[in-house]
Amino acid sequence: MSRILLKEYLSPNVVQIEIEAPLIARKRKAGHFVIVKIGTEGERIPLTIAKADIDKGSITLIVQKVGVTSHKLASLNVGDEVTDVVGPLGNPTHIEKVGTVLCAGGGVGIAPLLPIVEALHDAGNKVISILAARNKDLLILENEIRSHSDEVIIMTDDGSYGTKGLVTVGMEEVFKNQKIDFCVTIGPAIMMKFTSLVSKKYNVPTMASLNAIMVDGTGMCGACRVSVGGKIKFVCVDGPEFNAFDVDFDELLMRLGGYKNEEEQHYREQLSK
Amino acid sequence: MATDNTSNQKELRDQEWRRELKKSVSAKDRTNIVRVKMPEVDPQERIKSNVEVNSGITAEMAVVEAKRCLDCPDPECIKGCPVGVDIPGFIKCIEAGEFLKAAAAIKKNNVFPSVCGRVCPQEIQCEARCIYTTKLKKEPVAIGYLERFAADYENHSGHISVPEITQRNHVKVAVIGSGPAGLAAAGDLVKYGYDVTVFEALHEFGGVLKYGIPEFRLPNQIIDLEINNLKRMGVTFVKNIIAGRTLTFDDLRQDGFRAFFVGSGAGLPNFMNIPGENFNGVLSSNEYLTRVNLMGAAKKDHDTPVFFGKRVAVIGGGNTAMDSVRTAKRLGAEKAMIIYRRSFTEMPARKEEIRHAQEEGIEFLNLHNPLEYYADEKGHVNRIKLQRMELSDPDASGRRKPVAIPGSEFIIEADLVIVAIGVSPNPLIPQSMPDLHVSKYGTIEVDSEKMESNVSGMFAGGDIVRGGATVILAMGDGRRAAKGIHEYLSRQ
Numbered sequence: 001m002s003r004i005l006l007k008e009y010l011s012p013n014v015v016q017i018e019i020e021a022p023l024i025a026r027k028r029k030a031g032h033f034v035i036v037k038i039g040t041e042g043e044r045i046p047l048t049i050a051k052a053d054i055d056k057g058s059i060t061l062i063v064q065k066v067g068v069t070s071h072k073l074a075s076l077n078v079g080d081e082v083t084d085v086v087g088p089l090g091n092p093t094h095i096e097k098v099g100t101v102l103c104a105g106g107g108v109g110i111a112p113l114l115p116i117v118e119a120l121h122d123a124g125n126k127v128i129s130i131l132a133a134r135n136k137d138l139l140i141l142e143n144e145i146r147s148h149s150d151e152v153i154i155m156t157d158d159g160s161y162g163t164k165g166l167v168t169v170g171m172e173e174v175f176k177n178q179k180i181d182f183c184v185t186i187g188p189a190i191m192m193k194f195t196s197l198v199s200k201k202y203n204v205p206t207m208a209s210l211n212a213i214m215v216d217g218t219g220m221c222g223a224c225r226v227s228v229g230g231k232i233k234f235v236c237v238d239g240p241e242f243n244a245f246d247v248d249f250d251e252l253l254m255r256l257g258g259y260k261n262e263e264e265q266h267y268r269e270q271l272s273k
Numbered sequence: 274m275a276t277d278n279t280s281n282q283k284e285l286r287d288q289e290w291r292r293e294l295k296k297s298v299s300a301k302d303r304t305n306i307v308r309v310k311m312p313e314v315d316p317q318e319r320i321k322s323n324v325e326v327n328s329g330i331t332a333e334m335a336v337v338e339a340k341r342c343l344d345c346p347d348p349e350c351i352k353g354c355p356v357g358v359d360i361p362g363f364i365k366c367i368e369a370g371e372f373l374k375a376a377a378a379i380k381k382n383n384v385f386p387s388v389c390g391r392v393c394p395q396e397i398q399c400e401a402r403c404i405y406t407t408k409l410k411k412e413p414v415a416i417g418y419l420e421r422f423a424a425d426y427e428n429h430s431g432h433i434s435v436p437e438i439t440q441r442n443h444v445k446v447a448v449i450g451s452g453p454a455g456l457a458a459a460g461d462l463v464k465y466g467y468d469v470t471v472f473e474a475l476h477e478f479g480g481v482l483k484y485g486i487p488e489f490r491l492p493n494q495i496i497d498l499e500i501n502n503l504k505r506m507g508v509t510f511v512k513n514i515i516a517g518r519t520l521t522f523d524d525l526r527q528d529g530f531r532a533f534f535v536g537s538g539a540g541l542p543n544f545m546n547i548p549g550e551n552f553n554g555v556l557s558s559n560e561y562l563t564r565v566n567l568m569g570a571a572k573k574d575h576d577t578p579v580f581f582g583k584r585v586a587v588i589g590g591g592n593t594a595m596d597s598v599r600t601a602k603r604l605g606a607e608k609a610m611i612i613y614r615r616s617f618t619e620m621p622a623r624k625e626e627i628r629h630a631q632e633e634g635i636e637f638l639n640l641h642n643p644l645e646y647y648a649d650e651k652g653h654v655n656r657i658k659l660q661r662m663e664l665s666d667p668d669a670s671g672r673r674k675p676v677a678i679p680g681s682e683f684i685i686e687a688d689l690v691i692v693a694i695g696v697s698p699n700p701l702i703p704q705s706m707p708d709l710h711v712s713k714y715g716t717i718e719v720d721s722e723k724m725e726s727n728v729s730g731m732f733a734g735g736d737i738v739r740g741g742a743t744v745i746l747a748m749g750d751g752r753r754a755a756k757g758i759h760e761y762l763s764r765q
Contacts, residue, residue, distance in 0.1 A: 023519050037476055043568060043576035044476075068576050084476040086513040215568065215577070218474050218515065219540040219699050220484075221560035227551060232544055237700055251551055254652035258553035262578035 001081040005058055010140040013065045014108055015074045016050070022057030024049070024087050030095065030115035031209065031241055034059070034087030035217040038072045042083060045069045046214045046236070048112035049088065050141075062111035062140070068267050089217050090240045093207075097124040099181035102174055102204070103149070104195050106132040106167050106187025110141050112209055113186045114148075120184070121148040128153070128180075130170045132187070136161035167191060168198045175202040183207070185244060189256060193249035200245055208244035210235050210252060213259065227251050282351070282359045286344065291365055295344050304405075308412040309338040316632040320602050323488040326629055327391070330415075332372070335422040339368035342414045345404055350416060353402035355749040358382045360399055364419055376427035377434050379420060384460035385499045385748065387428060388453070388482060390421025391491050393745045394623050428498055435505050442466040444762055447530040449516040449702070452480020453744045454536030454735025456503065457751030458758075462534075463506045465759045470530075471503075472514040474701075477567060480538055481736075482744070484567035485559070487596050489603070490626075517705025522731070531765070532730040532758045535717060536751060539736035540699025544692055545588070549646030554580055554654035558589070558597045558693035571604050582689025584608045586657055588643055589693035590620040595630050597691045602633055606689075609635050614642040614662050614675040640664070642675065644682060646690060657687050698737050716740050723757030724750055732757055 006018035024034060033048045051060035063070045076082065093116050101120050105113035110131055121127045129149040133139040134157045146152050154162025155170045163170060167187070174180060175198070183206040185195040192208045199206040212224035212235040224235035229246035233239065285291065312328040313319075319326055330338065342364040350360040358379055366375035379386040395417035400406060403413035427433055446462050448455045451473040462469045477483050479496040504510065514520055522533065542557030544550050561579070564570040570579035585601035587594050590613035602609040611630070613620060616639050620627060631637070640662045647656040661681035664673040698715040710718040710727040717726055717733040724732045734750025736742060 023514075027518060027521075041569065041572075041575045043578075072576075084513055086474065086476070086515060086519070088518055089515070215560055215563050216475060216484075218701060220538075220542070221563050222542040222544070222557040223560045225544075225551060232546065232551070234541065237541070237704075255551065255553060257651070258653070259578040259580075262580070266576065266578065 001083060002085045004076055004078050004080050004082065005056070007076070007078050010062065011138045014062060014138075014140055015065070016060060016062050017073065017076070018053075018058050018060045019082055019085065020057060021059045021085055024085065025052040025054050025057055025059050028052045028059060028088045029092035030119040031090060031093035031112075032088035033090050033112075033217075033240065034061070034085050035089060035214065036061070036069075036073065036082060037084035038069060038076070039083055042072065043069050044084075044215055044217060046089070046211070046217055048115075048209075050111045050114050062108060064108040067263050068270050071270075086217070089236060091238075093119060093241060095119045095123050100126040100128065100179065102128050102130065102171065102180045102183045102199075104130045104132070104167050104171055104183065104185045104187070105145075106191040107134075107138065108140065109187030109191070110145065113184065114141055114144055116184055116186075116209075117145055118148040121150075126150045128174055130155060130167055130174070132156070132167035132170070132191070134158065166194075168194050171195060171198045175199070175204065180204045184209075189249055189253045192244065192247075193253070196244035196247070196249070206244040207241050208247055209241045210239055210247065211256070212240075212252065213256065226255070282348075282362060285359065285362050286346075290369065291344065294365055294369055298340055300343055303340055303343055304409060304411065306337060306341045308341065309334045309415050309418060311415075311418055313629075316629075316634070319489065320633050323603065325492050326489050329425055330418050330422050332422075332426070335367050335372075335419055336370065338415050338419060339364045341405070342368070343404060349402035349404065349407065350399040350414075353399040354382075355398065355745050356382045356752060358399075358420075360416055363423060364414065364416070367419055367423060372423055372426040373430060373432060373434070375423040379423060380434065383748070384457050384752075385453070386420050387424035387495050388491065388499065389745055389748070390417055390424050391495070392486060392743075393417060394743060396624055398745070428495075433502060435502055438464060438466060438506060440466045441468070441507070443468055445470065445528070445530045446532045446534070446758060446762075447472060447516070447525050448534045448536065450474070450480055450536040450538055450735070450737075451478040451500070451510065452536055452538050452735060452747065453482060454538075454747035454751040454754075455480065455534065456499065457748035458534040458536060458734070458755045459503055459508045459751075460506070461752050461755035462758060463503065463508050465755065467762075469507070470509040470511060472516050472520070473510065473512045474515045474537075475567065476512055478510055478512065480536075484563045485593065485596070487562065487566055487600050489599065490596065515701060517702045522706060532762055533732065534751065534754050534758060535702055535726075535731065535733040535737055536735040536747065537699050537702050537737045539696035539741050540701070541697040542692070543695045543697060545643070545694065547643060547645055549648065549654070550692070552646055552648040552654045553652050554582070554648075554688060555646055555690040555692065558587070558593045558691050559696065561597055561691045562593070562600065565600055565604070579604070580689050581605050582687070584687045585689045585691065586610050586612050586643075586685070586687040587691045587693055588612050589695075590615065590622055590639075591693060591695070592622045592626055594691075594693035595622045595626040597693050598635050599630055599633060601689065601691070602635060610638055610687075611635060612638045612641050612643060612657075612659065614640065615673070616640055616664065619673070640675070642677065643690075653688070654690055655686060655688060656684050657690065658682055658684055695741050696736070698740060702737070714740055722753065723760065724754035725757050725761065730761065
């Protein structure tokens with residue numbers, strides 16, 4: 001059981017929750033995730049650790065309300081308990097000083113991007129961050145990203161903030177104007193598919209952090225499998241980060257929708273209660 | 274230990290009551306008794322729920338069955354048992370009506386008779402060595418049924434014998450994983466007097482007994498009861514801890530743990546690497562069974578989804594394949610099929626499971642192998658290309674290899690495919706311990722007697738060492754490792 005210490009809405013649908021997890025806080029590195037389960041009937045879902053506070057013994061998770069479990073998590077309040085939290089899982093991000101790094105985050109993907117931006121910056125890299133959202137209200141963690149970046153570019157679909165356009169437009173601008181040594185992209189699978197096409201065009205090595213459906217999160221079930229370079233990889237134990245050029249994003253997109261009907265039906269049933 | 278057991282068992286056999294009991298019925302009368310039939314829930318009834326298929330034999334049936342045992346002077350059955358249970362010893366207690374004593378006799382060697390009585394493959398172990406099988410060419414004494422009877426009797430009696438632990442030494446030992454290997458190790462370590470903590474990565478204890486084996490074969494309450502017994506003996510259980518991650522082995526050493534038993538189990542499911550295997554609706558048996566058994570996906574109000582396939586194909590011929598296909602039937606499959614590349618003769622699943630599956634209307638497409646999966650426009654599997662196989666002549670090792678019949682491909686419809694072709698060891702612990710010697714398959718290397726790895730104080734057993742084996746072999750490993758740990762710590 002992990003008690004909720006703080007809760008804050010970052011946008012109408014995205015909630016930030018700080019929970020007690022002293023052991024995980026001590027061990028967590030950029031790129032790690034936890035598996036969370038709410039209630040005895042709950043499902044296990046993976047969530048990236050956005051921040052950790054060793055002194056406080058806490059980790060921070062950022063959740064977008066999309067299904068039953070994220071709604072359940074968002075409906076908990078300070079003082080409530082999250083039934084099960086286990087981690088840190090996945091491989092930590094490989095952090096080294098490479099020069100100039102472009103970090104492209106979209107939507108709630110900015111949450112897992114934050115610890116990577118922070119670590120890359122701490123390692124002495126020049127960090128340029130591009131944050132993308134549909135509109136100004138949906139943009140999250142701008143200040144946190146700014147405090148660990150040398151430059152921040154904001155892109156919104158409707159132009160309500162920053163520059164109007166998709167994340168890829170902002171990336172092209174950066175690639176055209178300066179030499180980028182490495183690129184990190186995290187966001188919806190469809191976004192990562194196109195951001196990696198852009199960085200491939202400019203021949204910049206790119207790492208994508210994948211979200212996948214998981215059950216146990218420890219390598220046991222294989223639900224999170226993806227094709228990377230034509231081989232089956234498990235996001236939970238082989239990832240979550242992979243060379244973006246090798247990832248079959250179309251397959252990932254298809255697999256992410258695998259339980260859509262079942263999930264929507266269960267969601268409707270839960271809402272009607 | 275084996276010699277001690279043998280002399281001890283002989284002593285027990287020479288007891289007055291045992292000799293009297295043996296004389297009370299002639300061998301001829303004993304051998305004329307027909308083997309007891311396990312009462313089973315009707316197939317049409319049982320496929321509607323998760324009710325345990327085998328209902329268990331009654332006390333009357335048990336006593337009669339126990340009479341069949343000839344109490345052989347040199348009992349071969351014991352040699353067929355991976356943990357050396359004094360089989361005639363407990364069976365004769367049953368014949369004498371001393372059911373609690375029977376349970377206690379089993380528990381000297383087997384910590385979880387209620388589990389082993391249900392899931393052990395007795396037909397290739399103790400019962401295969403029974404004199405009825407080998408000499409009399411009759412059906413063996415129903416050792417498994419009797420074991421289960423004694424264990425269940427004790428569990429329902431309210432007099433569960435919890436071994437008294439006289440001497441606690443306050444030396445801390447960590448057990449990683451709460452599956453059969455870990456539970457067996459914990460049971461012995463606590464009896465040696467150690468301060469035992471079991472760390473489990475999942476949110477429930479029991480490992481494969483919970484997430485893998487369905488309730489219609491092994492009800493969860495049986496496992497919970499065994500775990501509660503261990504708790505009563507003083508074992509501490511902690512869930513949601515990934516050893517090597519949440520707590521590293523250095524952390525545990527600093528916390529005072531002096532030795533470790535790693536029973537982290539078989540992890541990664543194997544796939545065949547054929548086209549279409551990543552379509553939705555093609556999943557590993559581990560995923561399917563975990564969703565249903567551990568997460569309660571098929572139960573109302575549980576959040577985890579599961580596909581309720583109408584035409585379900587399970588690839589493989591082992592116990593996990595049978596568990597999966599029979600689960601699919603219970604979840605409403607109109608057609609539930611096994612696709613196996615060899616024939617019934619080579620099928621590794623237990624005969625009883627195969628028979629139960631057949632009774633439940635499972636179809637067997639033996640000598641078939643999948644080549645490719647196809648999907649609808651949303652990426653959900655809808656068809657399988659199969660190939661017919663034939664068996665080659667036996668090779669030098671006597672094994673008949675499945676060989677594809679050219680031009681025999683055909684297509685069948687399926688909306689759920691479950692791949693049950695084995696697992697590879699879980700990489701999490703080897704990943705976190707670069708010094709630990711692992712084989713090229715990823716299994717932890719240990720010496721087979723003490724189960725000790727190359728890292729001082731670290732022992733391992735079960736599927737993380739064997740790759741993929743049975744519950745009883747895992748338990749045997751756990752017990753040997755407990756003994757190895759005891760010797761190791763006694764030397765320190």
